Amino acid sequence: MSRRQGTLCFTQADHAHTNSDADSDTLSNKEPDTRTHADANDIARTTNETKTDEGNEKLFQSENRDSTDNESKNKRKRKATKTKPQYLPIENIADIYVFGSLDANSALFNFLGKRGIPLHFFDYYENYTGSFLPRDYLVAGKVQMAQAGLYSDSEKRLNLARRLISGASANIVKNLKYYGGRGRNIDNELERIETIREQFDRCTDIAQLMGREGLIRRLYYRTFERILQRSDLKFEHRSRRPPSNEVNALISFANSMVYSASLSQLYHTQLSPAISFLHEPGARRFSLALDLAEIFKPLLADRLIFSMLNRLELKARDFDRELFGCLLKKNAREKFVRAFDTRLKETIQHRTLHRSVSYRHLIRLECYKIEKHILGIEQYDPFVSWW
Structure with a gap:
């Protein structure tokens, strides 16, 4: 290809x-x-x-x-004199990310389907456009019926949505405390976010819960320029489709990568990626992957952005400012994808399992926890970093 x-x-x-x-x-x-x-x-x-x-x-x-x-x-x-093909052991491949156009035949998709390897596609503007997912080899009617039943029960759905948003906001707080302890003046935003988090239990529907989540995100993004401390890269405010500047371009791209990684791990479970609880299920999207990505965006996307920009691994010249927004150049995009893949492979000592677990496997463990909650085996307790 x-x-x-x-x-x-x-x-x-x-x-x-x-x-x-x-x-x-x-x-x-x-x-x-x-x-x-x-x-x-x-x-x-x-x-x-x-x-x-x-x-x-x-x-x-x-x-x-x-x-x-x-x-x-x-x-x-x-x-x-054409570039020689690179041979990669199929056993070492978890996902394939395709940026731009691709020439491929059905033999490739048949091969990847048999091996259970998803492909995720991004367009020229680095927007996620879709995925090729192999056949659902773990499909289970019992789990998906229970999943649909929980979604249909407004009280049970709200309970799970509260837990998801609580975990996502807790990881945001962890990021702010980390940089607040390193001299960044973010105490005001941190205090206001903590106050909003206390209101989750008083929300009576999903719309109120998502409204609180939006307030937390706005306060969180307000701290980015102080966390980054880059005079050559201005953030100002969050903008999407298209991103207006370099930091926004990185956030959008990194969030798409987390969404794709979450979708890949959902494929390895019995859950239906189309039935979600925090985000509203919709046409042409796997909304449960959006729910799952909320937990890990502060850990995988935001921390990687902070790290790479503060270490000057990405600079203003690594971006293209076009008529319709700002994009990463090819070399910068490849550099970020390599760094993201390295982050997914990093391991932590899991407090419950008492063994080393990669970030990629952490996402799958979160899927298993949601599945157990749906089946009534145990209450879902979202993953929150302790560092």
């Missing part, structure tokens, strides 16, 4: 260059006066009209044969 973007432009330019080289080489070998390709056409036209100069006709035919031979040789050279 290969990306179209860039490849076609290179081929067309190289093709034009090859034709010119082939003509000049042929003519310089045959004619000491270095005539042009147009001259050869004139000779051929004159020969056909008058039929008096058979020598010129033979010369033109010879030139065409030589030109075709040279062009074929150059095509073979170009084919030989």
Whole structure:
């Protein structure tokens, strides 16, 4: 498989260059006066009209044969100098992220489907556009019926939604306390967020709960410039589709990566990714992955953004400011994806399991906890970092 973007432009330019080289080489070998390709056409036209100069006709035919031979040789050279394919052990691949266009056949999707490897697609503007998910090999009617039943029960749904938003906001508070302890002046926002969190139990429906979540997010984003302390990168306020500046571009891209990672882990459980509890289920989206991503965005997306920007690993020149917003350049995007993958592989000592667990596996464990809550085995207790 290969990306179209860039490849076609290179081929067309190289093709034009090859034709010119082939003509000049042929003519310089045959004619000491270095005539042009147009001259050869004139000779051929004159020969056909008058039929008096058979020598010129033979010369033109010879030139065409030589030109075709040279062009074929150059095509073979170009084919030989293409980038060699990289061979990756399939056992080492958890997900595949595709940015831009992709040339692929059904054999690839059949192979990945059998191996249980999802593909996540992003468009030119780094927006998540969809996923290829292998067949649901863990599908379970009992779990999905219980999941739909819990969603239909407004009280039970509100209870689970409270727990989800409580975990997400607790991880936001952890981030603020971490940077507040390192000299950032964020006490005012932190105090107001703590006050809002105390109101969750008084919310009587999902709309009120989401309203409180929106207030917390606005206060949280207000602290970003003080956390980052980058004079060359202004955040100002949160903007989406399109992101208006570099920090917003990173937030949108990182959140999409967390959503994709959450969807991949949901695939390995018996839960339906389309039936959610905090976000409203909707057409053409896996809203349970949005619920799950809320827990991990402060840990995986925000902390990685803070770390990379404060270490100057990404700079203003790594972004393109276009007419319709701001985007990461290709090299910067690849750098962030590598850093995100490294973060998913990092391990922590799990307090309950008493063993090392990667961030990627933490997401799956969260899915299992939600599943147990749905089945009535035990109450869901969201993951909250302790560092």
